[in-house]
Amino acid sequence: EPEVTQTPSHQVTQMGQEVILRCVPISNHLYFYWYRQILGQKVEFLVSFYNNEISEKSEIFDDQFSVERPDGSNFTLKIRSTKLEDSAMYFCASSEPGQGDGYTFGSGTRLTVV
Amino acid sequence: AQKVTQAQTEISVVEKEDVTLDCVYETRDTTYYLFWYKQPPSGELVFLIRRNSFDEQNEISGRYSWNFQKSTSSFNFTITASQVVDSAVYFCALRAQGTYKYIFGTGTRLKVLA
Numbered sequence: 271e272p273e274v275t276q277t278p279s280h281q282v283t284q285m286g287q288e289v290i291l292r293c294v295p296i297s298n299h300l301y302f303y304w305y306r307q308i309l310g311q312k313v314e315f316l317v318s319f320y321n322n323e324i325s326e327k328s329e330i331f332d333d334q335f336s337v338e339r340p341d342g343s344n345f346t347l348k349i350r351s352t353k354l355e356d357s358a359m360y361f362c363a364s365s366e367p368g369q370g371d372g373y374t375f376g377s378g379t380r381l382t383v384v
Numbered sequence: 385a386q387k388v389t390q391a392q393t394e395i396s397v398v399e400k401e402d403v404t405l406d407c408v409y410e411t412r413d414t415t416y417y418l419f420w421y422k423q424p425p426s427g428e429l430v431f432l433i434r435r436n437s438f439d440e441q442n443e444i445s446g447r448y449s450w451n452f453q454k455s456t457s458s459f460n461f462t463i464t465a466s467q468v469v470d471s472a473v474y475f476c477a478l479r480a481q482g483t484y485k486y487i488f489g490t491g492t493r494l495k496v497l498a
Contacts, residue, residue: 375429
């Protein structure tokens with residue numbers, strides 16, 4: 271069964287450093303997403319991406335964050351100047367064009383900012 | 385405003401008991417989609433079911449069943465004859481037409497004791 275692949279599974283970074291979280295969505299999917307889950311809390315929407323541009327973003331997704339699809343397979347989330355409160359599990363997801371379709375989530379990257 | 389409420393923070397049952405996880409949602413949209421995801425201790429989000437707002441048929445998949453009632457804005461999930469492997473956090477989510485963003489509930493942690 272097709273999978274969304276996220277790397278690394280766990281990343282530790284120092285406060286103020288930049289991090290790039292990587293995702294390989296399912297190959298025939300056209301919509302890509304990032305969500306985050308602060309430990310023990312609910313899953314929160316960050317951004318959706320379609321046709322090489324952001325289609326929707328949340329209040330959380332401020333200037334500190336950016337997304338990119340640098341080639342035909344990868345989808346990245348960059349966090350500039352990380353803060354302690356950025357520590358969370360970050361999930362990438364992808365979906366086919368039908369709005370009713372469920373996402374396929376990746377297994378997540380646990381980001382720890384120290 | 386859209387909202388998903390999972391009032392049960394944690395439920396403990398003994399193996400082979402039936403258990404129902406509650407989900408109540410709020411939306412002004414007439415077309416929307418409801419989902420359940422499972423998050424096992426390993427952390428990934430596993431898709432369980434999608435339901436369209438115009439399809440109120442209940443669904444059964446093995447030991448899992450879902451009861452969708454628009455009149456009470458509820459989409460409850462029942463596990464019959466629970467097993468230890470069902471222990472996980474279960475999230476209910478809502479997506480309105482015209483957006484690809486999911487609104488997640490806060491999750492219900494299910495512990496199935498042997």
